Amino acid sequence: MTQPPLPPDANDYAADLSRAERIFAGLDRPAGHNPLRLSPSEPDLLAETEREMRDAADWARGLERVFGALTPPPGALDRLQTAMTTAWSDAAVPDDVTASGNAPQAADPEPTEGEEAFFDRGPDEEASELDSELNPELQRLDQALDRALRSTQPEHGALDRLQRTLATQTQMDFEPVADEDAPPAPLRIADYQGASPGQELRAAGSDLDDDETEDTAPNDPGSSDPPNAPADA
Amino acid sequence: MPVASNLPRPDEDSRAWFERIVRDHYRFLYATAARVLRRPEDAEDAVQTGVLKAMQRLDQLTEPKAIVGWLGRIVRHAAIDIARKPNRATTSTELLDSSALEPVDDKPGQDEIALVLHEVDQLPESQAEVITLRFVEGLSVAELAERLGITPNAARVRMFRGYERLRANPRLRAALGIDP
Numbered sequence: 001m002t003q004p005p006l007p008p009d010a011n012d013y014a015a016d017l018s019r020a021e022r023i024f025a026g027l028d029r030p031a032g033h034n035p036l037r038l039s040p041s042e043p044d045l046l047a048e049t050e051r052e053m054r055d056a057a058d059w060a061r062g063l064e065r066v067f068g069a070l071t072p073p074p075g076a077l078d079r080l081q082t083a084m085t086t087a088w089s090d091a092a093v094p095d096d097v098t099a100s101g102n103a104p105q106a107a108d109p110e111p112t113e114g115e116e117a118f119f120d121r122g123p124d125e126e127a128s129e130l131d132s133e134l135n136p137e138l139q140r141l142d143q144a145l146d147r148a149l150r151s152t153q154p155e156h157g158a159l160d161r162l163q164r165t166l167a168t169q170t171q172m173d174f175e176p177v178a179d180e181d182a183p184p185a186p187l188r189i190a191d192y193q194g195a196s197p198g199q200e201l202r203a204a205g206s207d208l209d210d211d212e213t214e215d216t217a218p219n220d221p222g223s224s225d226p227p228n229a230p231a232d233a
Numbered sequence: 234m235p236v237a238s239n240l241p242r243p244d245e246d247s248r249a250w251f252e253r254i255v256r257d258h259y260r261f262l263y264a265t266a267a268r269v270l271r272r273p274e275d276a277e278d279a280v281q282t283g284v285l286k287a288m289q290r291l292d293q294l295t296e297p298k299a300i301v302g303w304l305g306r307i308v309r310h311a312a313i314d315i316a317r318k319p320n321r322a323t324t325s326t327e328l329l330d331s332s333a334l335e336p337v338d339d340k341p342g343q344d345e346i347a348l349v350l351h352e353v354d355q356l357p358e359s360q361a362e363v364i365t366l367r368f369v370e371g372l373s374v375a376e377l378a379e380r381l382g383i384t385p386n387a388a389r390v391r392m393f394r395g396y397e398r399l400r401a402n403p404r405l406r407a408a409l410g411i412d413p
Contacts (some may be wrong), residue, residue: 055411059400066349067368069341072263076277077256080284084255087285088248169397 239301239380251291251300255284258301258380264369265305268354268361270326271310271347279315283308298382345408352405353395360395363388 238257241250255262259280266279287307294303341349353361366377378388399405406413 056396057401058411059396061408062411063364063368063399064371066341066346066409067264067365070264070267070350071367072258072260072280073273073277076263076280077259079277080255080259080281081252083281083285084252084288087288099386136249 239382247291251288254300254304258304258366258370259299261305261369262308264302264350264365265308265362266312266313267346268350268365269309269316271343275315276312279312280308282315283311296382300382301366302362302381305365306358307356348408349405352399352402354396356395360391360398363391364395364399367392375381 239254240311245253262284263276263279266276266283267273270276270279284304284307287304290307294300296303353364355361356364362381363377366372366380370380372380374389374392375385377392378385381388383391403413
């Protein structure tokens with residue numbers, strides 16, 4: 001199969017391409033000719049860049065030469081070292097500038113003995129201490145509650161039994177003491193058995209701070225007692 | 234990861250670190266003082282005063298990696314203070330009004346040195362410190378950035394801008410013997 005004939009100007013094109021390559025390679029470039037310059041009126045960017053680089057190099061050499069000739073008086077550094085050594089004893093220099101780049105910070109105050117004892121304890125120690133403080137009865141109650149909450153199908157009557165246990169336990173733990181300075185006797189859930197859910201809710205809110213209950217516990221109309229007053233007060 | 238040369242090494246306390254920085258960059262500190270003061274002994278005094286002052290205020294240095302620039306600025310202020318004293322030292326400016334520039338040869342004359350230092354000192358401080366450090370210690374852009382605790386790009390921009398200002402100064406061009 002023969003190649004199709006070249007177009008009439010193809011040879012010229014190839015010749016131009018070859019010439020362009022030679023010009024860019026610098027073989028056929030006449031003095032002062034820049035192939036990137038399309039017309040004589042355009043700035044000669046190549047020549048400008050060359051001039052700029054040569055000038056920058058001259059400046060760098062000149063500045064290097066001047067700064068290089070700048071030498072301190074003989075023994076100046078030794079004299080400075082002596083002055084520093086003498087001055088160190090009077091200078092308040094921090095010793096804790098770290099390699100991390102952090103600025104020196106004010107030291108934390110030393111912990112007191114009590115703080116030290118507290119923070120030295122491990123988590124297990126703290127947990128066992130808390131456990132021993134808990135009333136065994138409350139622990140059993142806690143376990144019963146836990147079982148009831150986890151059970152998806154509670155045993156028939158489990159809730160009633162739990163409620164009875166809770167009422168009994170609460171009564172036992174919070175029996176009022178005969179002390180005039182003591183705060184009013186706390187509420188007992190048993191006192192509210194049979195009360196309406198709204199009343200129970202208000203009773204439950206009695207342990208909250210005033211700020212929190214102010215807007216949520218309105219007085220009962222027609223009653224002189226606040227709704228969250230103890231039943232036996 | 235290696236510790237940057239201007240930060241304390243693990244085995245260095247503050248004193249060893251500070252003294253090493255001063256030793257390593259003494260010529261930079263001296264050149265910084267010499268930008269303001271012409272007589273070598275005055276520049277030496279300024280360095281000593283500035284370094285001792287910096288030593289007492291080391292706890293005020295918030296960025297240890299920027300200690301070189303911080304020291305340079307304190308030394309320059311000390312040099313200005315010396316120049317302002319009643320029986321003050323000769324400043325680099327005075328020679329410009331009185332002395333003819335010496336011919337440029339291989340070794341620059343004192344006037345040429347003083348003129349260049351004076352012109353560098355007229356640059357904004359951030360540009361002057363980069364150019365001084367670059368030509369006194371012969372550092373690359375990356376090294377400059379590391380010594381001054383700035384980014385390489387910031388070092389490059391400061392150097393370029395300072396350089397352009399110097400090149401626009403015809404008197405300096407003539408003093409350095411560079412063709413216009």
